[in-house]
Each structure stands twice: as C-alpha cells, then as structure tokens.
Amino acid sequence: MDKIIKAKEPFRFCTRLHLSELTGLRAITLGQLLKLIKKVPGSCIYHHTHRFLQQHQYLSPEPPNDFAYWVSEALGEDKLGERLASIDTIQFTTIRALRNKIIQTIEEYLKEKPLSRIKFTSEDEAFHFVKSISFVLPTRYIATDIFEFTDILKKITIDSIYFHIFESRLRLEKGTNDFSNWLEDSLEEKQLAAEISNLDPYTHTMEDLRMTIVNLIEKRI
Amino acid sequence: MPKLEDYISIVGQSIIDDLKLLSEKLKGRIIQNINSTSVGGGVAEILNRSVPLLRELGIDAKWEVIKGGESFFKVTKKFHNALHGREEEITFKDFNIFMETSQRNIEDMKLYGDVIFVHDPQPIALIRNKSKIPNSKWLWRCHIDVSNPNMRVWNFLKEFIVQYEASVFSSPNFAQRLPIRQFLISPSIDPLSDKNRELPQEIIDEVLKKYGVSQDKPIITQVSRFDYLKDPVGVIEAYRQVKKYVNCQLILAGGTATDDPESEEVLNRVKEAKGKDRDIHILLLPPGSDIEINALQRASTVVIQKSIREGFGLTVTEALWKAKPVVAQSVGGIPLQIKHKYSGLLCHSIDGAAFAIKQLLNSPAYAKKLGENGREHIRQNFLLTRHLRDYMLLFLSMYHNEDIVYL
Numbered sequence: 001m002d003k004i005i006k007a008k009e010p011f012r013f014c015t016r017l018h019l020s021e022l023t024g025l026r027a028i029t030l031g032q033l034l035k036l037i038k039k040v041p042g043s044c045i046y047h048h049t050h051r052f053l054q055q056h057q058y059l060s061p062e063p064p065n066d067f068a069y070w071v072s073e074a075l076g077e078d079k080l081g082e083r084l085a086s087i088d089t090i091q092f093t094t095i096r097a098l099r100n101k102i103i104q105t106i107e108e109y110l111k112e113k114p115l116s117r118i119k120f121t122s123e124d125e126a127f128h129f130v131k132s133i134s135f136v137l138p139t140r141y142i143a144t145d146i147f148e149f150t151d152i153l154k155k156i157t158i159d160s161i162y163f164h165i166f167e168s169r170l171r172l173e174k175g176t177n178d179f180s181n182w183l184e185d186s187l188e189e190k191q192l193a194a195e196i197s198n199l200d201p202y203t204h205t206m207e208d209l210r211m212t213i214v215n216l217i218e219k220r221i
Numbered sequence: 222m223p224k225l226e227d228y229i230s231i232v233g234q235s236i237i238d239d240l241k242l243l244s245e246k247l248k249g250r251i252i253q254n255i256n257s258t259s260v261g262g263g264v265a266e267i268l269n270r271s272v273p274l275l276r277e278l279g280i281d282a283k284w285e286v287i288k289g290g291e292s293f294f295k296v297t298k299k300f301h302n303a304l305h306g307r308e309e310e311i312t313f314k315d316f317n318i319f320m321e322t323s324q325r326n327i328e329d330m331k332l333y334g335d336v337i338f339v340h341d342p343q344p345i346a347l348i349r350n351k352s353k354i355p356n357s358k359w360l361w362r363c364h365i366d367v368s369n370p371n372m373r374v375w376n377f378l379k380e381f382i383v384q385y386e387a388s389v390f391s392s393p394n395f396a397q398r399l400p401i402r403q404f405l406i407s408p409s410i411d412p413l414s415d416k417n418r419e420l421p422q423e424i425i426d427e428v429l430k431k432y433g434v435s436q437d438k439p440i441i442t443q444v445s446r447f448d449y450l451k452d453p454v455g456v457i458e459a460y461r462q463v464k465k466y467v468n469c470q471l472i473l474a475g476g477t478a479t480d481d482p483e484s485e486e487v488l489n490r491v492k493e494a495k496g497k498d499r500d501i502h503i504l505l506l507p508p509g510s511d512i513e514i515n516a517l518q519r520a521s522t523v524v525i526q527k528s529i530r531e532g533f534g535l536t537v538t539e540a541l542w543k544a545k546p547v548v549a550q551s552v553g554g555i556p557l558q559i560k561h562k563y564s565g566l567l568c569h570s571i572d573g574a575a576f577a578i579k580q581l582l583n584s585p586a587y588a589k590k591l592g593e594n595g596r597e598h599i600r601q602n603f604l605l606t607r608h609l610r611d612y613m614l615l616f617l618s619m620y621h622n623e624d625i626v627y628l
Contacts, residue, residue: 128393
C-alpha cells in the first residue's frame with residue numbers, strides 16, 4: 001500500500017463487559033431442557049452458546065456450547081452432544097435462528113430416540129439457565145486509517161475484539177462483523193472485508209483470532 | 222497495600238484500562254458494604270482487598286460491620302449450617318435472638334449509601350430501614366452454598382431477601398425462584414496479597430521448620446477453618462488410605478473466625494482422629510497467618526479440599542493459582558474452578574479422594590500439567606480484577622434494566 005488512505009468514518013473501538021444473571025430455571029431431563037430452550041430469553045441462548053469463548057478463550061478445543069456439554073456429560077447422550085456441538089454458529093445471523101436450529105436438533109434426536117426424553121440427572125447436575133447482560137462502552141481508541149487500526153487491534157482487549165466480531169454480528173444482528181463493515185464501507189477494502197467475514201471465529205481462541213485478523217490486514221498493506 | 226497498577230504485570234494493562242473506564246460511570250456514587258466480621262473468613266478477606274481498590278478507582282466505597290454477641294453468632298452459625306443443608310434444631314428462641322440483635326443494628330447503624338451492599342444472612346434484616354433512605358439500591362450478596370437449603374431458615378430469610386433490588390450468588394446451582402433479579406458473581410483471590418504473592422524459598426523453608434514439617438516426604442494439605450462442613454476427619458481417613466502405599470504427611474491448617482463458635486468442638490474431633498500419628502500436622506493458625514498459609518500451600522505436593530458444602534472454595538482458588546494439583550469434592554463453586562482431569566481432580570467420597578491423591582503423588586508430570594492449567598484458569602476468571610469489574614457492573618445494573626446496556 002503506497003499512501004495512507006483516510007477512512008470516510010473513523011472506527012471507534014468499543015468494548016463489551018458482561019454480567020451473568022441467574023434465571024432460577026433448571027432442567028434435569030432432555031424434555032425439560034427442550035421446553036425451556038423454547039421459552040427462555042434470547043440472552044440465555046446467547047449466554048450458553050458463547051460463554052465458553054470468553055471463559056476459556058485461552059484454550060481450544062473446548063465444548064462449544066453449554067447445551068452440548070450438559071447433554072453429553074450429565075445425560076450421557078454423546079450423539080446428541082456431538083450434533084449440538086457441531087452446529088455451525090457462524091451460519092446464523094440472529095439468536096432466533098440459532099435457537100430454532102438447537103430446538104430442531106433436539107427434536108429430531110428425540111424422534112429417533114424417544115426414550116431419551118425421560119432420562120434424568122441428579123439435582124447436583126441440573127442444567128441452570130443463565131443470561132448474559134452486556135455493557136457496551138466506547139474505548140479511547142479510534143482509528144482513522146488501516147495502519148492505526150492494525151496498531152490498535154494488536155493491543156486492544158480481547159473483550160473489544162469479542163464485541164466487534166461476535167456480539168455485533170449475532171446479538172445486535174448486523175449481519176457481519178464490525179471490522180468487515182468498516183473496512184468495506186469506509187475504506188473500500190472489499191476483499192479484505194470478505195476475508196475477515198469468511199473466517200469461522202468460533203474455532204479460534206481469542207488471541208489466535210486477533211493474530212489471524214492482524215495477519216490478513218498486514219498481508220494486504 | 223498494592224495499587225491498581227501493580228496488577229498490570231499479572232493481568233495486563235487492558236484489564237486495568239477497562240476497570241478505569243467502568244469506574245467513571247460510577248463516579249459520585251457511594252457504595253456501602255455491610256457484613257458481620259472484619260477478620261476471618263472469605264467475605265472479610267474480599268472486602269479488605271476490594272474496598273481500597275474501588276476507592277483508588279474513584280468510587281466512594283465504604284465498609285461497616287454489624288454488632289452482635291455470642292448468642293447472635295451462635296444462631297447465625299446455625300442458620301449457616303442449615304442453609305448448607307445440615308440438620309439443625311432451630312427454635313423460636315433462635316429466631317427471636319436473631320431479630321433482637323438485628324433490631325439493635327437497625328436502630329444503630331448509619332445507612333447512607335446510594336448502593337447498600339449487604340453480605341450474607343447476618344445483617345440481612347437491615348433492609349427494614351429501606352424506606353428511610355429513598356432512592357437507595359439494596360443488594361444482598363449470598364456467599365453461601367444454598368443449593369439445598371433448610372426451607373424453614375430459607376423462608377425466614379426470604380421475607381427479607383425479596384425486599385432487596387437484587388441478590389447475588391456464587392454459583393448457578395444456588396439460584397432460587399425469587400421475584401427479584403439474581404446475579405452470578407464468583408468470588409476471587411488477590412494475587413498480590415500475602416496469602417497469594419510469590420514467596421522466596423527461604424520463607425517456605427522457615428515456615429515448614431517452624432511447624433516441624435519434613436521436606437523429605439510428600440505433603441498433602443487442606444487449608445480450612447475447623448468446621449464439619451470441611452470434613453477434616455474425612456481428610457484424615459483419605460490420608461490413611463494413601464499412607465498405606467505412599468509415605469506422606471498431612472497438614473490440616475486452619476484458623477478460627479469470630480463469627481464461628483463451633484470450631485473448637487471440631488478441632489477436638491480432629492485431634493482425636495489424629496491419634497499419635499506424627500505425620501499428621503494440625504496447625505491452628507491465628508488470624509493474620511497469611512504468609513504461613515501461602516508457604517504451606519506452596520510447599521504442598523497435593524492440595525485437598527474435601528468440603529461437604531462450599532460457598533465457592535477460595536482455598537481451591539489459592540492452591541490453583543500456585544499451580545498446585547488439587548483434589549476437591551465436587552460441591553458449590555468448586556466445579557467452576559476445576560474441570561475434572563483438566564485443571565484438577567474432582568471427587569465425591571473419601572475413597573475417591575484417596576484414589577485421586579494417590580494418582581497425583583505417583584504421576585508428577587500429570588500433576589504438574591493439571592496445576593499449570595489451573596493457574597491459567599484462575600488468571601482468566603477468578604482474580605480480584607475480574608471481581609472488581611463484576612461488582613462495578615452489578616452496581617451499574619441497578620440503574621439499567623436492559624439486557625444490552627450502552628454506557
């Protein structure tokens with residue numbers, strides 16, 4: 001890249017901190033789990049499909065969602081656990097769609113194995129529904145060109161990267177991640193935007209994801 | 222006392238930046254913490270560290286302690302045991318004693334916080350003053366494992382709990398059916414406190430010498446107050462099973478807390494169980510023995526926590542932070558800290574504990590890996606900086622009801 005192109009709009013890095021809220025709802029059978037997955041707030045579905053990303057972000061692989069983990073570990077339904085774990089979250093652009101896929105996966109399994117509905121765990125191993133409360137805050141970091149953007153990306157918290165990649169796309173229903181949106185709209189970096197958008201962030205640790213994006217940008221500049 | 226910037230080398234600059242960012246949103250708010258003791262036990266320990274740091278962040282955090290006599294604390298200890306699911310005979314007189322002392326505190330304690338943050342059941346009845354300070358937000362922080370509470374005590378407390386704006390629990394399985402919001406906040410340890418900071422080998426050697434612990438055979442340690450719920454006698458039984466195959470020592474180290482009148486009775490039972498075994502070291506440590514505890518944990522080959530009930534299990538957090546292989550009973554907040562066979566070993570019985578200890582003593586490389594993973598898990602999730610962040614978010618959530626809050 002020969003000269004520095006200024007972005008039409010600067011990119012303001014935000015960060016997202018979260019607090020977990022308990023719902024008091026719990027399941028000890030697959031039937032109860034299914035019933036509650038249908039009715040709990042979207043923030044619960046979001047929590048149980050994304051919690052691992054932050055709590056175990058240094059470690060991979062980990063069970064990608066709490067439903068899959070519980071079904072395998074507590075109920076011993078490994079086949080269903082595998083099906084739930086392999087739901088391709090990146091294919092879904094809304095929590096609603098993701099929830100429907102989880103419901104459909106469990107319902108199909110129950111059709112094949114109706115007796116699985118009545119298997120139960122001990123109280124100690126019950127599945128407890130928790131929801132995520134997100135607090136979004138602007139940070140002091142603002143990028144006006146791609147070089148500044150890369151420098152900030154190297155040092156910003158993983159919470160910020162998490163917000164722009166995962167939360168914006170799925171929970172705020174922006175279709176794609178914030179980085180790709182900005183690169184395309186404000187810098188006309190269509191190809192780079194597409195490359196970042198095509199990553200499956202769910203199979204990276206957060207630090208690894210940061211470096212993968214930095215490398216893609218550095219290759220371009 | 223360590224300053225915020227001292228934590229940068231442990232958690233990174235960006236975590237501290239986030240704390241500063243959040244604290245700006247709470248400027249001018251007074252946070253009044255209230256509990257029942259200023260020394261002994263995990264609650265006092267957390268307040269001792271968190272209050273000064275919140276103040277450094279510019280938040281007007283205060284800490285008050287309610288007053289109570291021996292009979293009051295005997296009753297609250299019974300409540301504590303009953304909430305943990307233990308059989309307790311609780312009489313009308315006990316409830317009356319609780320209410321009498323509570324009433325005196327209701328009359329005497331000066332309440333002035335924008336957020337009044339009440340810790341555990343002892344000061345719970347202060348909520349009766351709510352109407353006297355309009356616009357204040359009341360939070361009840363439960364540090365106890367209430368997954369299977371005695372319903373008589375729980376229902377008695379519930380009448381107070383429901384008057385609070387929100388409650389806070391340490392583990393998802395403590396959640397109750399309540400008409401108020403319930404948050405999940407795990408406690409934490411301070412990596413720079415005397416109990417957790419790095420220690421030179423000479424200090425560790427000195428402490429072992431002081432207590433007559435030999436360095437030439439493996440050391441199994443449980444650090445806990447002498448309390449039935451920590452099952453110290455069960456630990457001795459597990460040790461005896463291990464001792465048949467591995468020549469090892471056992472340290473049971475614990476202090477007493479001013480709000481726990483039962484510990485002496487338990488201590489006597491433990492001494493009885495020890496008998497004449499000179500490889501069992503029962504160490505009754507006075508308050509302020511943090512460096513000794515730190516040294517004993519660091520000197521241990523395996524750390525055990527065989528609690529029957531546990532609020533969170535901060536002694537597990539402490540041991541994991543020191544990269545120790547830990548064997549712990551799968552209760553309360555312990556499974557949040559230990560993923561079985563990944564960051565420690567979970568057990569459900571004395572036999573299970575003995576088997577796990579033997580495994581770790583006989584496979585040092587495996588034990589080392591578990592310890593290292595444990596330390597990283599604690600760094601990410603259970604250090605004081607994360608706790609401060611959660612508390613600030615909790616205070617902010619008193620002013621926002623949405624699931625996504627733009628600050």
